Amino acid sequence: MKKTVFAVALVALGTAALAHGGVKNKDVMARMEVMKTIGDQMKIIGAMAKGEAAFDASAANDALTEIAAQSAQIGSLFETRADDPKSEALPAIWKDWEDFAHLASAAETTAEGLIGTVSAQAGLGPALGQLGGTCKACHSKYRK
Numbered sequence: 554m555k556k557t558v559f560a561v562a563l564v565a566l567g568t569a570a571l572a573h574g575g576v577k578n579k580d581v582m583a584r585m586e587v588m589k590t591i592g593d594q595m596k597i598i599g600a601m602a603k604g605e606a607a608f609d610a611s612a613a614n615d616a617l618t619e620i621a622a623q624s625a626q627i628g629s630l631f632e633t634r635a636d637d638p639k640s641e642a643l644p645a646i647w648k649d650w651e652d653f654a655h656l657a658s659a660a661e662t663t664a665e666g667l668i669g670t671v672s673a674q675a676g677l678g679p680a681l682g683q684l685g686g687t688c689k690a691c692h693s694k695y696r697k
């Protein structure tokens with residue numbers, strides 16, 4: 554079970570560091586920055602879940618709050634199509650915009666719902682699993 558949770562989280566994080574460099578379009582850069590920030594928060598929670606960092610409930614909840622706040626921007630950042638050779642966004646986003654927007658708000662709602670719920674280290678894995686599911690639902694369709 555734990556393994557699955559981390560696998561999902563890792564898939565969601567993807568190859569962020571590599572994807573980011575050399576982007577010229579500022580709108581593409583802005584949406585990547587938001588994604589990167591979300592990814593960084595997932596890493597904070599992931600490190601605590603794996604025991605690599607000491608459990609800190611308030612830090613975990615701060616990370617969830619940040620994920621919710623950043624996810625709330627996904628819709629507006631992606632709505633106008635912007636392209637860049639370095640972008641991993643698929644054209645289907647603008648073809649199936651309503652579905653994409655729905656997945657973005659699902660990520661926000663999930664993160665929002667988890668804020669304040671994590672009071673022990675054991676709660677981190679399931680929280681990551683739920684969140685990772687929302688990342689994966691979108692990435693599997695709309696990210697290269």
Ligand code: HEC
Pocket residue numbers: 565566567568569570572573581584585586588589591592595620627639640641642643653654656657658660684685687688689691692695696
């Ligand atoms: C509604 C769709 C959607 C959701 C939900 C979503 N993402 Fe993304 N994400 C994308 C798209 C599209 C890209 C590619 C953007 C680009 O390259 O232009 C991306 C890119 C990324 C990147 C790479 C950023 C970079 O520097 O290039 C990371 C990291 C990332 N997402 C993490 C996450 C995590 C973690 C979650 C869940 C907590 C998540 N995303 C939820 C659509 C989504």
